[in-house]
Amino acid sequence: MTMPHIVALRALTDNYIWVIRDHCHAAVVDPGDASPVLDYLQRENLELIAILNTHHHPDHVGGNAALLREFTVPVYGPANESIPTLTHRVKECRDHESEEGNAYLPEFSLTLRVLDIPGHTAGHIAYYGANLLFCGDTLFACGCGRLFEGTAQQMLDSLQKLADLPNETRIYCGHEYTLNNIRFARNVEPGNQALIEREAVVRKLREQNVPTLPSTIAMEKATNPFLRCNEPEIIRSAGSRAGKPLSDPVSVFAAIRDWKDHF
Numbered sequence: 202m203t204m205p206h207i208v209a210l211r212a213l214t215d216n217y218i219w220v221i222r223d224h225c226h227a228a229v230v231d232p233g234d235a236s237p238v239l240d241y242l243q244r245e246n247l248e249l250i251a252i253l254n255t256h257h258h259p260d261h262v263g264g265n266a267a268l269l270r271e272f273t274v275p276v277y278g279p280a281n282e283s284i285p286t287l288t289h290r291v292k293e294c295r296d297h298e299s300e301e302g303n304a305y306l307p308e309f310s311l312t313l314r315v316l317d318i319p320g321h322t323a324g325h326i327a328y329y330g331a332n333l334l335f336c337g338d339t340l341f342a343c344g345c346g347r348l349f350e351g352t353a354q355q356m357l358d359s360l361q362k363l364a365d366l367p368n369e370t371r372i373y374c375g376h377e378y379t380l381n382n383i384r385f386a387r388n389v390e391p392g393n394q395a396l397i398e399r400e401a402v403v404r405k406l407r408e409q410n411v412p413t414l415p416s417t418i419a420m421e422k423a424t425n426p427f428l429r430c431n432e433p434e435i436i437r438s439a440g441s442r443a444g445k446p447l448s449d450p451v452s453v454f455a456a457i458r459d460w461k462d463h464f
């Protein structure tokens with residue numbers, strides 16, 4: 202049994218649909234559109250074996266129904282969100298063996314554990330296993346998702362949960378936002394040398410039209426302002442933005458999230 206590998210399919214404006222594949226099977230994460238998936242499966246002569254959704258937004262689930270017309274496969278997704286096509290409603294379970302706490306892909310001998318990461322949406326989940334993290338619109342490369350349904354405290358807790366995963370964890374998120382996120386981050390933390398170096402690398406990748414993902418937890422802890430709300434420079438920047446000194450991480454997080462919303 203060889204480890205499956207991961208392929209990025211571009212979809213819609215700036216979404217990525219992640220394909221977990223071996224030589225004959227494929228599972229897809231967040232198919233916002235079916236056509237790039239169907240084209241890829243046909244071109245590579247692969248059989249679809251599962252769909253995984255992280256949250257209910259149309260640019261992440263919009264392709265489910267069309268894929269299900271071609272393939273009868275399990276559809277995993279958040280237990281606490283309304284996605285009509287789900288067959289397996291999953292959520293984080295303290296018992297890691299529990300069926301409703303995992304997405305199991307037997308073709309790859311791969312079990313992905315479900316993590317609850319509310320904030321962007323109320324029931325948002327991530328899938329984690331074999332050093333892979335599929336986190337939808339919660340943690341982005343050098344950024345995080347907008348707070349559509351959750352609070353700053355919830356999002357910060359969710360991001361902290363992801364930051365606590367092993368450093369080498371590879372991060373597959375839902376959008377190509379990295380370069381813009383870095384531009385913003387440099388305003389928040391201009392003195393961060395790792396961020397300056399990352400911008401050079403990411404700029405080169407984008408010039409060649411290459412995805413800037415996956416990232417890693419180590420890279421995000423070094424450069425992502427939303428994971429660095431205890432850094433003195435970020436606390437100062439957030440305070441100037443808010444017009445008052447901020448001391449606790451939630452206020453710092455909320456101030457830079459709001460700043461990014463208007464950036």
Ligand SMILES: [Zn+2]
Pocket residue numbers: 256258261321338
């Ligand atoms: Zn979303």
